[in-house]
Amino acid sequence: MKKYRWSGLFLCWLLAACLQRPQRPVAFYYWKTQFSLNGYEREILQENKAQTLYVRYFDVDFKPEEDQPVPVSPVQLDTTIHHFRVIPVIFIKNRTFERLQAADIPDLAQKVATLIAGINKSQHVLTHEVQFDCDWTETTRANYFQFIQQYRNLTHQPLSATIRLHQVKYKERTGIPPVDRGVLMYYNMGAINGDNNNSIYERSIANRYNACIKSYPLFLDVALPVFSWALQIRNGKVVALLNKITLTQFGYDSNFVITGSGRYLAKNACFKNGYYFQQDDEIKPERVSADDLLEITNQINQYTNRRIGKIIFYDLDSTNLVHYEKDIFKKVSNNLN
Known part of the structure; x- marks a missing residue:
């Protein structure tokens, strides 16, 4: 009986392998x-x-x-x-x-x-x-x-x-x-x-x-x-689409602060990665x-x-x-x- 049971298990395993996509x-x-x-x-x-x-x-x-x-x-x-x-x-x-x-x-x-x-x-x-x-x-x-x-x-x-x-x-x-x-x-x-x-x-x-x-x-x-990008928002309007930018860079920059909504806010006017930010500009990440x-x-x-x-x-x-x-x-x- 044990021999047949193991044979049956092997056949089930073989069938499952064949049916696997x-x-x-x-x-x-x-x-x-x-x-x-x-x-x-x-x-x-x-x-x-x-x-x-x-x-x-x-x-x-x-x-x-x-x-x-x-x-x-x-x-x-x-x-x-x-x-x-x-x-x-x-x-x-x-x-x-x-x-x-x-x-x-x-x-x-x-x-x-x-x-x-x-x-x-x-x-x-x-x-x-x-x-x-x-x-x-x-x-x-x-x-x-x-x-x-x-x-x-x-x-x-x-x-x-x-x-x-x-x-x-x-x-x-x-x-x-x-x-x-x-x-x-x-x-x-x-x-x-x-x-x-x-x-x-x-x-x-x-x-x-x-x-x-x-x-x-x-x-x-x-x-x-x-892919991911970020939207630069000024006075409620999108002024730039930020491509190929690492958002963690904003977290280590004292010119920016993260908000409760997961966006970054520019505390001061500055340049970052070739983009110009005015004070109070928002950066909205999307991915x-x-x-x-x-x-x-x-x-x-x-x-x-x-x-x-x-x-x-x-x-x-x-x-x-x-x-x-x-x-x-x-x-x-x-x-x-």
Whole structure:
């Protein structure tokens, strides 16, 4: 009897192991102009077995003085890029498509393709997909979608595009970009102001859009926020968005005092990290906690009917990553159905 009991236990264990879900891949956006990973960023990638990086290659903006779109701040790659599967991301300011004539769109597509190829050649990188990031509107959708189609005709590569929540909810007006898949940007959903809401993620605002996600016709990945910033508030109005700033620096500076609401108050006029603060300016920190990230995946599980592919965290920067346990990204990704 004992022999059969142990055989049964072994079979149950074997069945449970077979049914265990494989670890969902973890991916990150990289949004600096110089690709160079520090030790902590490498540890995060290794801990979470991340192999795919969505690397911002350059921006495209329409410069009035040149009367044409121009590339802005192309990325500089180093040899460590070879350790990853790289997907170039091109951020295109919406005003580019407001001012661009339809007849000039094929030329822009060719220039973008040529610059991507040039960056790849600089480090012998082979990429098989390109992602476009543009907050297009009803008035620019025709030009933007034509640009995407022109690029596809030139390169025959798989394409993806970032999708904002408002573009999901109002898809009949904003249209569906002609790409293979979308990336739902699940952040920056609130107004940037001095109230008590979090402009990066606010559950009550997300709930206005969640029910629309499952009916969106593109297959979607989702981008989650692991960045932070602070709002500089003067006389009740936001006067600056403080990026890449360590809030603990305010706690050690005698020019500032922390308030009961978790904000900092400038006691004296001063300069800090290149920003000027007047007396009584407030600094309101905003970020998304680990619990918030898990809550977001619970909401996605509830509203998307298993239509979400992978999670991409924005962005890979040790300034922000130090606020989280190193394995939280793996936990969040595995929490998605």
